Amino acid sequence: MPAQRRFGMDHDHYDWSPISTRGILRWPNEARVALCVIVNLGHQEWSPPEGSYQVSNLAGGVAPRPYPDYSRISHQEYGYRVGIFRVLDVLQKHGIRPTVAMDALTVENYPYLVRHCLERDCEIIGHGISASQIITSNLSEAEEQQYIQRSLDALNSATGSATQGWLGSEYGESARTPQLLAQAGIRYVCDWTNDEQPYPIKTPQGELYALPVMFELDDVQALWSRRVTVDRYSELLKDAFDTLYRDGSSTGRLLVLNLSPWLIGQPFRIGFLDQALGHMMRHQGVWAASGAQIIDWYKNNLPVA
Amino acid sequence: MTMLPSERVAYSPIIDRPVIKWPNNARVALWISPNVEHYEYLPDFDGVRNPWARTPYPDVQQYSYRDYGNRVGFWRMLEPLDKYNIRCCVSLNMAVLEHFPEIGQAMVDRNWDFMSHGIYNTRYLNTLNEEQEREFYRDTIDTLRRHTGKQLKGMLGPAISGTERTPDLMAEAGLIYHTDWMHDDQPVPIKVNSGKLVSVPYSIELNDSTVFRQHYEGDYFAMICKAQFDQLYEEGAESGRVMCIALHPFLIGQPHRIKFLDDILGYIMSHDGVWQTTADDIAEYYIANYYDQAVAHAAQVNK
Numbered sequence: 001m002p003a004q005r006r007f008g009m010d011h012d013h014y015d016w017s018p019i020s021t022r023g024i025l026r027w028p029n030e031a032r033v034a035l036c037v038i039v040n041l042g043h044q045e046w047s048p049p050e051g052s053y054q055v056s057n058l059a060g061g062v063a064p065r066p067y068p069d070y071s072r073i074s075h076q077e078y079g080y081r082v083g084i085f086r087v088l089d090v091l092q093k094h095g096i097r098p099t100v101a102m103d104a105l106t107v108e109n110y111p112y113l114v115r116h117c118l119e120r121d122c123e124i125i126g127h128g129i130s131a132s133q134i135i136t137s138n139l140s141e142a143e144e145q146q147y148i149q150r151s152l153d154a155l156n157s158a159t160g161s162a163t164q165g166w167l168g169s170e171y172g173e174s175a176r177t178p179q180l181l182a183q184a185g186i187r188y189v190c191d192w193t194n195d196e197q198p199y200p201i202k203t204p205q206g207e208l209y210a211l212p213v214m215f216e217l218d219d220v221q222a223l224w225s226r227r228v229t230v231d232r233y234s235e236l237l238k239d240a241f242d243t244l245y246r247d248g249s250s251t252g253r254l255l256v257l258n259l260s261p262w263l264i265g266q267p268f269r270i271g272f273l274d275q276a277l278g279h280m281m282r283h284q285g286v287w288a289a290s291g292a293q294i295i296d297w298y299k300n301n302l303p304v305a
Numbered sequence: 306m307t308m309l310p311s312e313r314v315a316y317s318p319i320i321d322r323p324v325i326k327w328p329n330n331a332r333v334a335l336w337i338s339p340n341v342e343h344y345e346y347l348p349d350f351d352g353v354r355n356p357w358a359r360t361p362y363p364d365v366q367q368y369s370y371r372d373y374g375n376r377v378g379f380w381r382m383l384e385p386l387d388k389y390n391i392r393c394c395v396s397l398n399m400a401v402l403e404h405f406p407e408i409g410q411a412m413v414d415r416n417w418d419f420m421s422h423g424i425y426n427t428r429y430l431n432t433l434n435e436e437q438e439r440e441f442y443r444d445t446i447d448t449l450r451r452h453t454g455k456q457l458k459g460m461l462g463p464a465i466s467g468t469e470r471t472p473d474l475m476a477e478a479g480l481i482y483h484t485d486w487m488h489d490d491q492p493v494p495i496k497v498n499s500g501k502l503v504s505v506p507y508s509i510e511l512n513d514s515t516v517f518r519q520h521y522e523g524d525y526f527a528m529i530c531k532a533q534f535d536q537l538y539e540e541g542a543e544s545g546r547v548m549c550i551a552l553h554p555f556l557i558g559q560p561h562r563i564k565f566l567d568d569i570l571g572y573i574m575s576h577d578g579v580w581q582t583t584a585d586d587i588a589e590y591y592i593a594n595y596y597d598q599a600v601a602h603a604a605q606v607n608k
Binding site: 022077078080109229268269 | 309310311318321349353354431465467468471485486487514519528529530533535536548570601606607
């Protein structure tokens with residue numbers, strides 16, 4: 001439905017709230033910046049089911065090619081076999097607890113990685129079914145409920161605990177996704193890339209918060225879609241951090257990175273991530289935490305005027 | 306029933322595999338793969354992939370851009386390769402041997418290894434039926450033998466194309482490696498109906514064709530190749546790694562770029578512990594020493 005010309009948002013998911021008029025957000029130990037790194041394991045299918053929606057900018061390989069697209073699919077598979085371990089090692093080196101987004105096909109096809117991530121104390125969050133089966137408004141409400149449930153069932157049974165966070169495959173949502181996620185027990189969602197603090201999402205059932213990703217710093221967006229050079233990308237990460245760190249002296253800021261191991265985990269790229277995270281973690285007043293840790297704090301310490 | 310592509314490769318995390326030791330305890334097996342290609346002036350359109358999508362055929366701009374590689378770029382590319390005594394593994398459109406024999410002779414003279422890259426870069430495998438694809442392997446094997454006396458061992462699909470049957474038919478024809486898989490930094494067994502086939506990691510990233518299609522230039526290509534080498538060299542101290550640099554004479558042989566190839570090769574070859582080799586030799590060494598171990602190990606991991 002087109003927007004009505006009136007005050008506030010043109011939907012009911014959250015209230016209009018400019019950062020300039022909000023109360024002060026205080027992080028634990030007077031930290032200025034909360035840093036959350038999402039490691040994105042989105043599975044690409046060789047042959048997506050009929051009727052599933054494919055985004056127009058499929059990444060990997062040279063370019064999408066006719067079936068069987070060996071170079072593109074295997075390029076993404078690199079993340080599972082090799083890249084993920086470099087990324088987790090760099091996060092561990094800097095004391096950053098990873099938040100790993102795993103879709104259902106990843107959970108089902110790579111039980112080794114579920115175990116490995118749990119052993120390394122990662123928080124694992126929901127990530128849909130696969131990168132080639134995403135949520136769009138083409139799904140009916142019942143289909144979307146089933147979709148979310150399939151993703152969470154796969155994850156919950158593999159991890160033995162209730163999944164708290166969600167990042168949609170390819171950031172895919174319909175207009176009803178936040179409500180359905182809350183209904184399914186999800187506590188925070190990373191799809192909305194519109195803020196530098198968490199914020200509450202209004203839902204009829206459950207309690208849901210947004211944990212916004214910095215979209216321009218998403219490695220697929222920067223390194224693949226925009227073809228930023230990898231040394232420049234490392235500078236972007238540091239520059240973004242420096243600004244958030246400065247701004248965080250008055251009210252807490254959030255830096256959520258969404259990184260794909262098939263891309264940032266390549267041998268020639270990983271060193272640049274290492275440099276950027278090293279720069280961040282050398283500062284006092286940086287709180288590196290998983291998504292659920294940040295949301296737990298936020299809901300108990302809402303900004304005060 | 307043909308296996309699905311998703312069934313071809315067993316999952317195996319690189320941190321949890323039998324250790325690979327290259328000859329002389331080298332840390333990195335480095336193979337340089339120039340793609341020596343010919344694109345047809347007036348190709349047939351197979352209905353799924355358009356070789357010249359910019360204009361109705363011919364597209365003289367794009368055709369001649371690539372033809373420059375054979376007329377000029379190839380010869381310039383040889384200079385830094387010869388300077389560092391690089392033995393390449395050419396990714397070859399076999400028809401080049403028929404059209405441009407001087408190029409074939411230059412490669413034979415340098416004792417390069419020859420990997421098939423199909424017949425022409427404008428003839429893809431996607432629409433071939435089983436018998437046509439069998440004939441395709443016979444043709445590439447025979448053409449190579451006729452012009453060079455060499456036995457074909459591996460393939461990068463023409464313009465990186467293939468079918469579901471490709472690995473099975475390659476193995477049936479006696480080939481031992483397939484380089485269309487960008488999935489690893491080590492060789493990996495590929496399941497086939499008969500014989501043994503492995504992937505030898507090629508690169509879609511350290512590849513002048515993906516880099517110079519974008520806004521990047523030679524200095525960036527040199528920077529990422531060196532960074533790649535540094536990372537793999539460090540990791541290779543524990544277990545051997547493969548590094549591939551993929552080249553196209555029409556791109557790397559441009560006068561404004563060639564100095565960066567010299568820069569890259571000079572840097573890498575100044576290190577000890579580099580096995581400068583070919584995909585043929587990597588595949589043979591891996592199959593002789595690690596293939597069975599890798600298959601058994603992957604079965605354990607996926608139990």
